[in-house]
Amino acid sequence: MSSDTGGRSAESRGTPRKAAASGWIGSALEYYDWFVYAQAAALVFPTIFFPEGDPTVALVSSLGTYAVGYIARPIGAVVLGHWGDRRGRKNVLVLAMLLMGLSTFAVALLPTYHQVGMLAPVLLVLLRFVQGFAVAGELSGASAMIVEQAPFGRRGYYASFSLHGTQAGQVIAAAMFLPLSAFLSDEAFDAWGWRVPFLLSAVVVFAGYLIRRRVAESALFEEERRQRRPQRAPIVQALRESGADVLRATCMTLVNVIGVVVSVFGAAYATQPGYGIEMDKSVYLWIPVVANLVALLFIPWFANLSDRFGRRPLMIIGSLGSGSLSYAYLWSVGQGNVLLTVALAILAWGVFYQVWNATFASYFQELFPARTRVTGFAIAQNLGLAITAFLPSTFALLAPPGSANVPLVVGSLCFGITVLGAVAAWSARETHRIPLADLGAKDARPLPKEEFDRLRAHSR
Template identity: 40%
Template sequence: MTIERSPSKTAAQKQMRPLRVATASFIGTAIEWYDYFIYGMAAAIVFGPLFFPSVSPAAGTLASFATYSVGFLARPLGGIVMGHFGDRVGRRSMLVISLLTMGFATIGIGLLPTYDSIGVWAPILLVTLRFIQGIGVGGEWGGAVLMAVEHAPERKKAFYGSFPQMGVPGGLIIANLVFLGLTTNLSDEAFLDWGWRVPFLASAVMVIAGLVIRLTISESKEFEAVKESSTEHRMPFISVLREHWREVLLSAGAFIGINAVGYIFMSYLLSYSTGVLGLSRNLILTFTLVASGVWLAVIPWASALSDRRGRRGVLLVGSTGLVVCAAALFPLINTADSALILLALLATAVFMGMVYGPIAALFSELYRAEIRYSGASLGYQLGSILGGGIAPTVATALYNNWASSTPITLYLTAVTLLSLGCVRLITRERGPRRPA
């Protein structure tokens, strides 16, 4: 009896392992993106008056989003450094380091004195901690996606790879719930005085939970095979640039549009709708929360569909839909009609999910296992700088200069069209390579 049950148990454990790894990737990624998003929400609401009080409200908001963009400048550095060691030492250790890095910076922001207390050192320290946040999240994405994809069954790579992708709207949902709870139950004065610090300090509990989870997962067989065969590259980053520069550029271009729309959706719209249109902060937070739930649900569905039907079709439909949403988003928001605003956010969320889910597997399949962390991270993080990294700052500057959202609409339409073209090229000319 023992001999008969043992193989069955082992087989069950092997079947559960990909799901366990993917779930761990989702939880850890959601925690890191929660940390990242609460900064964006605070930048939209409180960082202007607290850290840049000597300038006008409009200039303070612009300065806040400029510090927000600093985190994106650091993301390629995190991707390069952690990608290097992730390809040489292991994926899991880099995931632990990235989580600790993000947690340290986020808690530090929650404890940071404001301009009234320490003067110019307040914005300097804020920028420094934001830069550290960027390093942490820059190294996070590649490791989390590769752990999920490399552990996955061959015909379910995109589905399992979508779990860390779901961590992005997952983190946004948690951040929105926390901010919504605080702004609902605190006066504006209390929130500005101390309430804004709570989301940052609460990160400590989640970081500890994330570390416990991440320490329970093991390296993938693909990476273990690289170690056993001693085929690691001495400088994976250089190998990627020398052998796969086209894939890096195309993947960066393919990601710019979804990332720009995503960060307008997640950050700038809160500032614009409350500051320019005078809409209720809680209304926009609630709508964003609902749309984020739709975004999260679409990601695994679209990813599973791409496993069955192919990456190209799903990504092209999603990218085309994003172009339409980019053109319609601000005109619908400007109506100040609650139903139309919700419709705009829900439609945007659907097409963001169709692009964001399958793109993780697509990027990972472009590179061999021994350089995959570096390659996938580099394209993704370069796209993040040119997409979400500058989008809120560009949007704020465009509105301040033109007093109209039309230039923002033209900007978003242009970057989504660029990404649509890159998606067509990367899926037609190269196609997703199967792991070596």
């Protein structure tokens, strides 16, 4: 029988576990590459890849190379989404990992500004563009493979492993820099220490390839490929058949504003002298680590709740809960209260935001049919993230240093964006009780709750 009806052999029972393990490890390794760049862009790139002079210009330029990755993501979503829907989920995951790993490894080999002048930042921007292009296909491809092989009634739980991996990747990236910056002198760290985390991408490529080449394509995708008739490109189909759901998922993706408020704008508000708070910068080295460690504990539990009670309730609760806490979090920063700031950052980002984060991968996959699943997910997610990437600058423009009522202004903007995400989730259909083969169909009907509960219990 199919994965939606229970009755599995021992071999088929192992398949979703292999897909989930592949999704976790692949996402952890690929997002390690993505976030190790973010750490370096703030810590070291301004001094070694850009001309000396105005440190503010150097910092802005360095962070600008980080933003280039988000500009590249919608382009990667179109190309890699097409690849994943036409060539296979496994193929796009291997391709994305190779591109990400090799471009990250290449950053470690770049010459500095003092060695080659302006060629150094140009090469850095080019490699960051490749990173953004590559990461655009990771989560959409990994979660599609998992959802299509997951046991019935457990799609949310299994799909959350790819999200669990992305959080783990962030922790590993931060953990790599903390000991290097602590035990090396500033001169040694700037000369060669920062290159070590990038060099490890060679291990990422090798390990990821070994893991992902062993995972089979889902039976649903293989059946879809056999029955495929001549058709338009997946992006054309996705927008024509599921355009409203692409828009909904894009709006839901904007809930990523929580991470922006906590770790990006929050860090600037807390530490930049112009705001007059001047909290110790080390607080904002540890907040992402601790919040993501807490997230690792909660993600599987919240995902399991989405399998029991539905995707929409958790998407709405996570959006509104985390958004409303932004007021209190920014107020605590404004008061200079470190303990309360850390506690509220963990509550908003490590707990309530994870209610949303643990659920969205399975929900987005379930909104689209198999023929456009990777493309629909990738376009919506990466468009939303590209918009989110510009929010720190927007917040800084609307609440610059010296402004009054920063928590009220930025908190209201953040909460308004999460309300938009919650409304988008409310307007979408519930999907957790719809059989896999019917997902994306306009006339799909969920199974009766009694039958759903029986089959879900049988699939454990």
